[in-house]
Amino acid sequence: MKAPLVRIKGLNVAFDGAPAVRGVDLAVHPGEALGLVGESGSGKSVTWLAALRLLPGKAAVQGRVTLDGRDLLSLPTPEMERIRGGRIGIIFQDPSSALNPVLTIRRQISEVLALHRGLSGSAIRAEAKRLLDLVGMPDAEGRLNSYPHEMSGGQNQRVMIAMALAGQPDLLVADEPTTALDVTIQAQILDLLQLIRREMGMALVLISHDLGVVAENCDRVAVMYAGRIVESGPAAALFDAPRHPYARGLIDALPTLEDTRRLAAIPGVVPDPRDMPRGCAFGPRCAHAGPECLLDSPPLRAVAPGRRLACARPDLDLTPARPTPAPHLAEVTS
Amino acid sequence: MSALLDLHDIARSYVTRKGLFGQRKLVRAVDGISLTVNPGETLGIVGESGSGKSTLGRMALGLETPDEGHVTFDGAPMPSHGTPAWRALRRQMQMVFQDPLGALDRRLPVIEQIIEPLIIHGIDGDHRRAGLTALSAVGLSADHGLRYPHELSGGQRQRVVIARALITDPRLLVCDEPVSALDVSIQAQVVNLLIDLQAARGLGMVFISHDLRVVRQIAARVAVMYLGRVVEEAAATDLFRAPQHPYTRALVSAAPSPGPRRIERVILTGEPPNPAARPTGCAFHPRCPVALPRCRTEAPALSRIAPGHAAACHLLSPAAKVAAR
Ligand SMILES: Nc1ncnc2c1ncn2[C@@H]1O[C@H](COP(=O)(O)OP(=O)(O)OP(=O)(O)O)[C@@H](O)[C@H]1O
Numbered sequence A: 001m002k003a004p005l006v007r008i009k010g011l012n013v014a015f016d017g018a019p020a021v022r023g024v025d026l027a028v029h030p031g032e033a034l035g036l037v038g039e040s041g042s043g044k045s046v047t048w049l050a051a052l053r054l055l056p057g058k059a060a061v062q063g064r065v066t067l068d069g070r071d072l073l074s075l076p077t078p079e080m081e082r083i084r085g086g087r088i089g090i091i092f093q094d095p096s097s098a099l100n101p102v103l104t105i106r107r108q109i110s111e112v113l114a115l116h117r118g119l120s121g122s123a124i125r126a127e128a129k130r131l132l133d134l135v136g137m138p139d140a141e142g143r144l145n146s147y148p149h150e151m152s153g154g155q156n157q158r159v160m161i162a163m164a165l166a167g168q169p170d171l172l173v174a175d176e177p178t179t180a181l182d183v184t185i186q187a188q189i190l191d192l193l194q195l196i197r198r199e200m201g202m203a204l205v206l207i208s209h210d211l212g213v214v215a216e217n218c219d220r221v222a223v224m225y226a227g228r229i230v231e232s233g234p235a236a237a238l239f240d241a242p243r244h245p246y247a248r249g250l251i252d253a254l255p256t257l258e259d260t261r262r263l264a265a266i267p268g269v270v271p272d273p274r275d276m277p278r279g280c281a282f283g284p285r286c287a288h289a290g291p292e293c294l295l296d297s298p299p300l301r302a303v304a305p306g307r308r309l310a311c312a313r314p315d316l317d318l319t320p321a322r323p324t325p326a327p328h329l330a331e332v333t334s
Numbered sequence B: 001m002s003a004l005l006d007l008h009d010i011a012r013s014y015v016t017r018k019g020l021f022g023q024r025k026l027v028r029a030v031d032g033i034s035l036t037v038n039p040g041e042t043l044g045i046v047g048e049s050g051s052g053k054s055t056l057g058r059m060a061l062g063l064e065t066p067d068e069g070h071v072t073f074d075g076a077p078m079p080s081h082g083t084p085a086w087r088a089l090r091r092q093m094q095m096v097f098q099d100p101l102g103a104l105d106r107r108l109p110v111i112e113q114i115i116e117p118l119i120i121h122g123i124d125g126d127h128r129r130a131g132l133t134a135l136s137a138v139g140l141s142a143d144h145g146l147r148y149p150h151e152l153s154g155g156q157r158q159r160v161v162i163a164r165a166l167i168t169d170p171r172l173l174v175c176d177e178p179v180s181a182l183d184v185s186i187q188a189q190v191v192n193l194l195i196d197l198q199a200a201r202g203l204g205m206v207f208i209s210h211d212l213r214v215v216r217q218i219a220a221r222v223a224v225m226y227l228g229r230v231v232e233e234a235a236a237t238d239l240f241r242a243p244q245h246p247y248t249r250a251l252v253s254a255a256p257s258p259g260p261r262r263i264e265r266v267i268l269t270g271e272p273p274n275p276a277a278r279p280t281g282c283a284f285h286p287r288c289p290v291a292l293p294r295c296r297t298e299a300p301a302l303s304r305i306a307p308g309h310a311a312a313c314h315l316l317s318p319a320a321k322v323a324a325r
């Protein structure tokens, strides 16, 4: 296999002593689309914010993050700033924080182009328009003079993608890039990202809580729970036959358009980072937990070619939940 | 059987100010919609942001009065918002919103908020016991009842809101994006709960959501809205298996899913609809992959295309089908 573009090794992040990311190992290869899924608070955003050194000072970060073998966590700040928005583009989860409300779109894209591509004058103007055309913005020339509040959510999302692509990145980290958008616009934007990725040979990390979105847009998937990766593998294989009870649970809980089987809820809630359960963090919610699950937090191990699993009981039979026909008043525990 | 809720050709406009000089502009948020909900039936409403779903939900409960058309509840005209007649009816129709934290008072233990409607509506009886029953009906313990909203998870909070909505034993429940803010695992708990409660109590329900996959689970019938109008209405099974309107087809085909898809993907081009600048003719025509010249000038009426299945599209009218043959 080719050397990874970005490799995260033993990444730990804590806020005021509360662990948010607990020993994450992750590699992104050139040109691949990697999906990161998991419930809210599982550490998806913090993993990449830490890797790109975008967390506030109070965050305690440990571990190694390399880009083509160079350690990013120990890089001098100016060099890191060139990488961010340059070789690694970012689309943030919170769109309002990413665009400056008092600057025109032209100003914001131009700044990126000047900083990361060293362009100036008419070259900037032409490239800014080309980028907006690339992301499918109608009337690109006119839109360059607009302010963020004059545009729809979908249009602002396109501007953010254009800005993230301005530095011609080798990797684009997209954190919930379409969550706030309508389904048809979401499909449009994800389609666009795929097209651009293939054309530019760019790698993509797609962070999403929607398994459907990740399944359709990624080659490989990593499932996070309580600050750890609990399973990873090729998208199709993982969704077809997940090996971790949490991954199975997420898939069974997802409603589909195909049928109306009773949804299988995962009982309970994610643990409080200040009060982690002993052993496997998923143990208290796991239907398959045994005594061995209380001992240690299971490490992420290779279980098949390309597949890794962090479970003390790696050989469980996790056949899909059978449809429950008659509706009944279920006692929901949590 | 008479309908529990009947919306008859209702419309509602808002005045919005746009631009530096505050030009007043009229936005027709709901533009002539007729729908019915029978007792024990769940009607799903889907559509893009700004298509008028929430406005429709508010009119269904009499929280807002339509500018045109009328609403009847249980065969009688909906009284105006705030009148004694409306307040008397209120215990029979309840609402659940997207944001449970916003709907709850953070200074009060949740059990007190659950029994609040009993006090408001002057319903006698053992309120504490009713509260405990309501808690257990939504899968929460007495201990949960003593907690404050911020001491509960998002899913638990939404269950508190549902418990409060159901304590007056309403006959109609309007849910506006009730699970949109929740993680899938928690969302499944709340969806199952709503399905069970609905079946057990024979509630009439209006379930508004932009997530088709959730609507599929819960609704027997579905209406698809686009810029204030219903563009398609059918039994959920038919609508999701064989969507007819080009917009519905795009919507259904775009729903992300880990499994294989049955309908070929339609990626729309163009801009999301803007309620303040409604296109002429069929409002969907600028994004429609199969639009005809006629669609730009003439708005199609919602008409029956099969038993129990209606759509508003020139290409689907019986005349168009004959011409195509
Ligand atoms: N700046 C911060 N200060 C303190 N705690 C933080 C901060 N940012 C994140 N956390 C905590 O770190 C944990 C992981 O958060 P993160 O944002 O990575 O979750 P996520 O998986 O991205 O969730 P979501 O799906 O909601 O975006 C959470 O418990 C969160 O409360």
Ligand SMILES: Nc1ncnc2c1ncn2[C@@H]1O[C@H](COP(=O)(O)OP(=O)(O)OP(=O)(O)O)[C@@H](O)[C@H]1O
Residues within 6 Å of the ligand: B014, B015, B016, B027, B028, B029, B047, B048, B049, B050, B051, B052, B053, B054, B055, B056, B210, B275, B276
């Ligand atoms: N109180 C109001 N005053 C002015 N305009 C309003 C008001 N309520 C709604 N609108 C407008 O009416 C239109 C329909 O809004 P509505 O909230 O019903 O849409 P929706 O389908 O519920 O959208 P969403 O999916 O975003 O919740 C929008 O253009 C909205 O801006």
Ligand SMILES: [Mg+2]
Residues within 6 Å of the ligand: A044, A045, A046, A093, A175
């Ligand atoms: Mg996040």
Ligand SMILES: [Mg+2]
Residues within 6 Å of the ligand: B053, B054, B055, B176
């Ligand atoms: Mg709404």
